[in-house]
Amino acid sequence: MAKRVLIKFSGEALANEDGHGIDSATLKFIASEIKPLVESGVEIGLVVGGGNIIRGVNASKEGIIRRSSGDYMGMLATVINAVALQEALEHFGLKVRVQSAIEMNEICEPFIVRKAIRHLEKGRIVIFAAGTGNPFFTTDTAATLRAVEIGAQMIIKATKVDGVYDKDPAKYPDAKKIPILSYDEALKDNIKVMDDTAIALAKDNGLPIIVCDMFTKGNLYNIIVNEDYSRCSIVTDKEKL
Ligand code: GTP
Numbered sequence: 001m002a003k004r005v006l007i008k009f010s011g012e013a014l015a016n017e018d019g020h021g022i023d024s025a026t027l028k029f030i031a032s033e034i035k036p037l038v039e040s041g042v043e044i045g046l047v048v049g050g051g052n053i054i055r056g057v058n059a060s061k062e063g064i065i066r067r068s069s070g071d072y073m074g075m076l077a078t079v080i081n082a083v084a085l086q087e088a089l090e091h092f093g094l095k096v097r098v099q100s101a102i103e104m105n106e107i108c109e110p111f112i113v114r115k116a117i118r119h120l121e122k123g124r125i126v127i128f129a130a131g132t133g134n135p136f137f138t139t140d141t142a143a144t145l146r147a148v149e150i151g152a153q154m155i156i157k158a159t160k161v162d163g164v165y166d167k168d169p170a171k172y173p174d175a176k177k178i179p180i181l182s183y184d185e186a187l188k189d190n191i192k193v194m195d196d197t198a199i200a201l202a203k204d205n206g207l208p209i210i211v212c213d214m215f216t217k218g219n220l221y222n223i224i225v226n227e228d229y230s231r232c233s234i235v236t237d238k239e240k241l
Pocket residue numbers: 096097098104105106107108109110118122
């Protein structure tokens with residue numbers, strides 16, 4: 001069983017049915033999926049995207065808002081989601097600390113890696129908010145960076161699809177799932193598990209990336225505690241398997 005993991009949740013997946021805002025039922029579901037992991041002794045870092053509120057790239061595409069400003073707006077969105085997730089996890093009796101890459105001390109702690117590790121050792125979930133604190137980086141890259149920094153054994157991209165496909169399964173019914181990929185395969189244009197920066201960082205540090213469906217009940221437990229990888233895809237150094 002992995003001792004320490006970083007789970008990255010899609011912000012978009014938190015949205016209500018109209019595609020915006022934060023759905024309480026989804027928050028509750030996530031918390032109920034995390035609780036048994038903590039009870040099994042797994043140390044958990046979380047990163048959540050901000051796509052349900054705003055995406056930097058989209059906000060800036062009309063040319064009015066600069067890309068860097070759009071990205072800062074996106075980072076703020078991740079803080080909103082992190083606070084919501086903290087509330088939901090605490091509602092389930094879990095201990096949580098939010099750390100932000102951009103200081104906003106009235107809302108949450110600043111990101112201090114050594115403090116984050118102490119929190120994890122004490123059985124607290126740490127939610128890393130505000131991305132890397134810099135524009136032009138995605139939350140996937142922030143999640144990978146934090147995973148490496150806290151010494152996580154894997155990063156789990158918990159999203160709307162149950163793995164990596166050779167083409168978009170939403171568009172192509174004949175898309176095939178790829179259970180195991182090398183980092184170089186994950187970098188290919190048709191695959192794009194994460195952005196290149198995130199994958200390169202994972203590759204450099206030998207950090208396995210797991211892609212799974214966040215809405216399948218028991219999925220995270222099955223992967224992390226039971227080490228059952230049948231319902232996800234893994235990006236790793238294939239030679240080492
Ligand atoms: P240890 O005592 O070191 O085990 O950790 P702790 O997090 O319980 O102690 P600390 O005194 O650092 O924090 C107590 C509470 O204050 C926790 O809920 C923290 O999340 C919160 N907290 C600590 N620093 C900050 C900060 O800079 N801003 C905000 N908003 N909350 C903080």
